Amino acid sequence: MRKIFDFHGGIHPPENKQQSLRSRIAKAGIPPELIIPLSQHIGAPSHPVVSVGDRVLKGQVIAQALGFVSVPKHAPSSGIITAIEDRLIAHPSGLVAPCIVIATDGRDEWLTHQGYPNYTSLEKPELIELIRHAGIAGMGGAGFPSAVKLSVRDDITIDTLIVNGTECEPYITADDILMRERADQIIEGAKILHYLIEPGETVIGVEDNKPEGIAALRAAAKGTGIEVASFPTKYPSGGEKQLIEILTGKQVPSGGLPSDVGVVCQNLGSTVAIYEAIALGRPLISRITTVTGDAVREPQNFEVLIGTPMRYLLAKAGYQAEKNNRLIMGGPMMGFTVPDLNVPVVKTTNCLLAPTALELPAPPPAQACIRCGMCAEVCPASLLPQQLFWFAQGKELEKLEQHNLFDCIECGACSYACPSNIPLVQYYRASKAEILHQREEHEKSEHSRARFESRQQRLEQEDAEKEAKRAARKQAAEERARAGGRQGDDDPIQAAIERAQAKKAALQSDTGKGNELQKLEQAVVTIQKRVDTAQAKLKQAQAEGSDLVDALIAGLEKTRVKLEKAEQALQIFRASQPAAPTDTATVDAAQTAIRKAMTARQAEAEMSPEQRAKTNLTKLEQRLQKSREKLEQSRQTDQEDSIIEALESTVERLTAKVEAARQAMNTATDS
Amino acid sequence: MALLRLTSPHAHGPMSTQRVMFCVLLATVPGVLVLTWFFGYGTLINIVFGAAVAVGCEALALTLRRRPLGFYLKDLSALVTAVLLCIALPPYAPWWLIAAGVASSILLAKHFYGGLGYNPFNPAMVGYVVLLISFPVQMTAWAPPRGLGPVPGFLDALQACFNPAGFDGITMATPLDVLKLNNSFLIEDLWSENPQFGRWGGVGWEWVNIAFLAGGAWLLYMRIFTWHAPVAMLVSLALLAAIFYDGGSSASGGSPLFHLLTGATMFGAFFIVTDPVTSAVSLRGRLIYGALIGALIYVIRVRGNYPDAVAFAVLIMNFAAPFIDYYTQPRTYGHSRKRGES
Known part of the structure; x- marks a missing residue:
């Protein structure tokens, strides 16, 4: 046995x-x-x-x-x-x-x-x-x-x-x-x-x-x-x-x-x-x-x-x-x-x-707990049921866990033995559910807190990176300005002159022309890539319904403008190439530049006639209009300052571009 | 017929609070009968009058607290409190003493704390101590037991209760009083000098104690409470008495048997210490709780100012019960012995 x-x-x-x-x-x-x-x-x-x-x-x-x-x-x-x-x-x-x-x-x-x-x-x-x-x-x-x-x-x-x-x-x-x-x-x-x-x-x-x-x-x-x-x-x-x-x-x-x-x-x-x-x-x-x-x-x-x-x-x-x-x-x-x-x-x-009412009568109303301890005597898990009952009544969830509520197997022996008819097991079930619910809530809030913190950190990091880039750009611009002796403006001829000067200097210091071309091409490719990434991001954000959509649109706009500029610069450079090869070193820099610019214009005009310049202008104007509307909307809906700022800068840039396009059209018409 | 929707368990055991209280009342019967035999009708009159006052007080408190009268009165807890207090009071106590004691028990010790189940102190003992401190003369006036003096008849007893001024009662020192005041006699001499001492304890008292022991044993058999607290109390009391018996010298505290069978020892062990509401809950806790009460009873009896000590010992330990519970949580199934580990 x-x-x-x-x-x-x-x-x-x-x-x-x-x-x-x-x-x-x-x-x-x-x-x-x-x-x-x-x-x-x-x-x-x-x-x-x-x-x-x-x-x-x-x-x-x-x-x-x-x-x-x-x-x-x-x-x-x-x-x-x-x-x-x-x-x-x-x-x-x-x-x-x-x-x-x-x-x-x-x-x-x-x-x-x-x-x-x-x-x-x-x-x-x-x-x-x-x-x-x-x-x-x-x-x-x-x-x-x-x-x-x-x-x-x-x-x-x-x-x-x-x-x-x-x-x-x-x-x-x-x-x-x-x-x-x-x-x-x-x-x-x-x-x-x-x-x-x-x-x-x-x-x-x-x-x-x-x-x-x-x-x-x-x-x-x-x-x-x-x-x-x-x-x-x-x-x-x-x-x-x-x-x-x-x-x-x-x-x-x-x-x-x-x-x-x-x-x-x-x-x-x-x-x-x-x-x-x-x-x-x-x-x-x-x-x-x-x-x-x-x-x-x-x-x-x-x-x-x-x-x-x-x-x-x-x-x-x-x-x-x-x-x-x-x-x-x-x-x-x-x-x-x-x-x-x-x-x-x-x-x-x-x-x-299927009992009758006589067999299993409905429970009478519960009386006060007299702490007789009969529940503790019958508990197969050796818990203190009446202590758990007091804690459950007082919603002392921590004490309940300390007293091993979760070792209760809900066998019902305590309720059966209770002389005061207290539905003890019911109290334990409810308390267990409450504790589990609380744990779940706690986990959820922990999770969202961690998510919020990591997002916050990411944003800060991005901000810092942007700030660093901005500072670098600013410094570069200042240096350029100092080197050029005056502020560069958007006048393409002026720009062409500047670039020509720079190129001349480069040529004089025996740097290959191919290098410059490569750089410009590289810039276009890089920026194109950035546009693609930005578009992909935007699509994703739109699909997810993220609140970053507006900021991403603004960012994309900026990158597009940059891309256009880079392409323009590349075109101008390419256009200037055929004219340059023989006499770059001998001709006066300014004149070369002017001529180059003129050639560029001509080239552009040849490639895209007056009509195309016009369409370009209309397109730009439409974009400007859209951006303005968006800006207005953002202002009305109290968007974040960063988004409004981004939109403002887009509008500014587009205005400048429209201006340039007009000039370009005029030039095209003139020629 | 719509099907009831209830949660398990659907079955309920035969035990009810009313039944627990009724069993306790029933178990006091032998003790009360022996008390009545030795000291006359005084105790019975105490109980009947006290019970009536208790029901009145309970009804008053329930009305004031807007609780359903019938539902709470039928749990019999007020009756139990009154009966236990009245057994502890000296027979032939005046009515106002009984009324004051019962009112203190029911109103002060029970309902002021929120009613049955919420009182930290044993209501009967609170009533007893209030009276002992307020009216020490009346509270220590015990009649001589049958055989040592005349036992008043029923009418005399009634008069003692309701017309105390017209009652000329005889009182006699209890054996515990005698022992307390002794400072020169050997125990053996004290025994032969004083008629109060019987075969094992005091005359009459030894039978009273045996009767309460019998009632307690029946309650144990009925599983109304567990053996832990009463047995621990009796063992620790007897143990201390044995250690300090001192061979029966004049400084002796009395023999173990004397302590077990004198005064309120058995009544306290089975009817007061076992009050579930105010005692420790876990079984180990009850062992400690009972043992410390036993020790306190001995110390107060032998060294304190009062001849008997059950009430004080119990009330002091009522304070300690939650503390004891905290440190004596039973080991839950599947947990290791050490606290806090699983």
């Missing part, structure tokens, strides 16, 4: 299990409509792979798993898909969620399927894939995908594999009846798990209030090396953490996983499902559900297709709606009330409890 450990606290509520154990498992049959929610498990909902109107066969995949922590859904019977839409599902808050609806045809036609009775010939990852593909998620309540649980990392050794057949909740007998009637399947499933995980030992844990089930299991387990351990009945010994402590004496670290103490736990129902998936090739499309409570005439266990509306299942057990005060999915301790009878049975529906 193995040593059985005790866990702190626990309660002994009336078991109420006998009434549903009087008959054998009954088949619930095929309802006219099956409603299969896409999310029946912890993790990502699955994705439908059928469309309305499709005919599906029993066992056919109708929704594919999305991601690692997810499982597929299968058609529980053959029929036609009539809808993929939101329906009410079994959820404490009465949610609607996407479901696939099948109108069954009653033929119950199977998809061809095939099992692997000789599963040891398969690689373990293949087996796990089979389990995942069969859509198996924990059938005890939480519905965690079994394949994920079984994918134990290589560096972790598992000492104990536990099959959880505790079923400590009152009323529920789904596991008990499985043990009595299908013990060999449980053992076969446990053998598959044992092969997969290779633990030191495999134990099936059962509370001692199921002597028949234990006897059946022990008989089936003979010679397999699988141990069937029974221990005293006490709620909530079926909680994963409590069961691990009972069977191994170890506690799962707070926030950790059972594998941290070398344990893997599987639900008994899931174990049978795994057997069916591997040995028979059947996906999880039905389960055992206890239908009980004083509001049903014949409480019993049903083998029911997933997706069966609860109304249909309840009717099979002789449901008396007028006597029923609330419908609970799960047991009286941790189950939740179902909002409507049309909600479908899902993979985690281990019990439908």
Whole structure:
């Protein structure tokens, strides 16, 4: 016999299990409509792979798993898909969620399927894939995908594999009846798990209030090396953490996983499902559900297709709606009330409890907490429930965390024991939600703060760079001015003279003419590049709806002006070239310049006649008009100063350009 | 019928606050009967009158605080406070003493702090200490137990309560008084010189204590409270008495058995120390809380100015309860032993 450990606290509520154990498992049959929610498990909902109107066969995949922590859904019977839409599902808050609806045809036609009775010939990852593909998620309540649980990392050794057949909740007998009637399947499933995980030992844990089930299991387990351990009945010994402590004496670290103490736990129902998936090739499309409570005439266990509306299942057990005060999915301790009878049975529906008002009366109003400590005595997590209650009332969230609120498993033992009828678990749930919400908010605000700071830093850096460039330009301009003896203005002839002088000086100092040309060409290319980048940026900004659009437009405008200037300069230079080669060194600089300018004009005039100069002017005037409008608009809408300044400078430059173009046109007309 | 929408758990245990209070009341019965046997009807009259005043005070306070009367009165907590205080009062106390004590308990110690569950100090003991300090003469006038003097009849008892001026009662020093005033006799001589000392404790008192012990044991059996605080208190009291027994010399503080079975020891251990509202919460905390009360009782009994000490010891430790709780948080499942680590 193995040593059985005790866990702190626990309660002994009336078991109420006998009434549903009087008959054998009954088949619930095929309802006219099956409603299969896409999310029946912890993790990502699955994705439908059928469309309305499709005919599906029993066992056919109708929704594919999305991601690692997810499982597929299968058609529980053959029929036609009539809808993929939101329906009410079994959820404490009465949610609607996407479901696939099948109108069954009653033929119950199977998809061809095939099992692997000789599963040891398969690689373990293949087996796990089979389990995942069969859509198996924990059938005890939480519905965690079994394949994920079984994918134990290589560096972790598992000492104990536990099959959880505790079923400590009152009323529920789904596991008990499985043990009595299908013990060999449980053992076969446990053998598959044992092969997969290779633990030191495999134990099936059962509370001692199921002597028949234990006897059946022990008989089936003979010679397999699988141990069937029974221990005293006490709620909530079926909680994963409590069961691990009972069977191994170890506690799962707070926030950790059972594998941290070398344990893997599987639900008994899931174990049978795994057997069916591997040995028979059947996906999880039905389960055992206890239908009980004083509001049903014949409480019993049903083998029911997933997706069966609860109304249909309840009717099979002789449901008396007028006597029923609330419908609970799960047991009286941790189950939740179902909002409507049309909600479908899902993979985690281990019990439908339809009590009368006499059986489970509505709770009386809460009285004052007298700090009797009965809640602390029964708490399986060794918390101080009434301290948590005081903190929850006072919204002292930090204190709640300090007192390990998040180690509460919401088993309900404290509320059950409280003599003042205080709904303690409700307080904890609300507080947990509040803390999680606060954490989320905090994270969000941290994130946006970091984003704001980095943006601020980037802007400052850009500003500094701009400032440095501006200063450099200014200095260069001043130096130029000093060197030239006077301020350069926009008169092209003057400019040409200056450039000619510069060129002459360059020539005199024996610098190649090609160099100058190269420089100018380089400048055009560079600026063209900048225009392209600016345009790309602008497009992106517009697409994102960024507030930088205006500033980018202004910047682009400036760069374009620069590009035009550079192109002009290049053209002028090129135009001056043919005239220059022979007598550059001998002719007077000013005259050369003048001539050069004249040639340039001529060249321009030849290339682009009067008409073209005019169009150029009109275009420029239009742009000027636009820029002015934009500036006006910006002023009216109180834009940032930097944007207005940029626009102002654009307008200024354009004005100058228009002026130049006019002159150019006049010159062109004159010539 | 619309389906109810409720959160789990849907089942509730059989325990209720009313039931807890009723059990406590029931458990005082043996003690009260033995008190009545040894000291006459005084205690019973105290209790009946005190209970009536308590219900009146509770109703008054609830009305002033605009709380539903029926809902709060039926939790029986006011009754428990009154009964516990009246058991502690000397029999044949005048009516005004009882009324003042009960009013202090219910109004001052309970409702001024926000009612049931919010009072930091044990209401019955607050009432007791208010009276002890204000009216020390009346509060130390204990009648002699049956066998050592005449026990007044029912009418005499009524007169003592409601017409105190016309009642000529006999009083006698309690065994604890005698021990306190002793400075020359060996314990053995003191025992033979004074009729107040019985087989183990004081005459009558030993049976009173045994009766309260029985009531307390029943409450433990009924799981109304845990054993931690009362047992810790009795053990620490007995331990200190054993250490300072000094072989029964004239400086001795009295034997462990004497301390356990004299005065309000058992009543205090099972009916006062166990008040959940004002005691420490965690089990380890209750051990410390109870043990320190036991130690304080011994120190005050032997070294202090008052012959008995339960009320003072309990009130002092009421102060310390939140502090004790802070340092005795139980280790949560899956956490390591050290605080602050997980």
